[in-house]
Amino acid sequence: MAEPLIELKDIYKIYHMGDEEVRANDGISLTINRGEFVAIVGKSGSGKSTLMNIIGALDVPTSxxxxxxxxxxxxMSDDQLADIRNRMIGFIFQQYNLLPKSNLLENVELPLLYAKVPAEERKERAMRSLERVGLADxxxxxxxxxxxxxxxxxxxARALAGDPSLILADEPTGALDSKTSREVLNFLKELNEEGNTIVMITHDNSIALEAKHVVRIHDGKINFNGDVKDYAAII
Structure with a gap:
């Protein structure tokens, strides 16, 4: 039986710009089960980035x-939000967000450092993560x-180091050429086949089709939520 990992119900995120009310997320309800590979797709301004921030515990909904x-x-309080990010979520960003003055091992160790993992264990887990992506050498x-x-x-590797329940990938191929994008997408698929839950944010329909399940956001609302094959038939 499918086990829910993400359960969103009637999510609103409202910003006030002067006298204008902007509903970045307008009543979103969504369930994502453990082990799924879901693409959340939408154009710039659709509300997908706001939804990503809420899923990633980087922001909280208005209601x-x-x-x-x-x-x-x-x-949750800010401290509790930071704790849940460290314990349960691995982030992959478009611009990598690597520390330029730290070596690869130190970069991968970073979330474990925040989680207060002891130094020896931290190094072992970071090395295992680098091995998984073929960069241990x-x-x-x-x-x-x-x-x-x-x-x-x-x-x-940094996202995997903490053994997260959720891997949240924000435009993970946006800064890459087509060949390298394919390699990264194939690796995300491999991780999903190993049982990892992946939620990928993208503006590109062709990238969204690499997932198994697609959620499309338009004007802050979900206007498609279903199997990738059904999504491919309507775009």
């Missing part, structure tokens, strides 16, 4: 409820010594 692994996220290298694709693999 509605959000359960992550059964924990009530929208009622380069652990002493600095980010500027790597190609863009290799840097993105380091960011994937």
């Amino acid at each position: 509605g409820s959000y359960l992550l692994g059964g924990e009530d996220v929208d009622q 380069k652990w002493k290298n600095m980010p500027n010594q790597l190609s863009g694709g290799q840097q993105q693999r380091v960011s994937i």
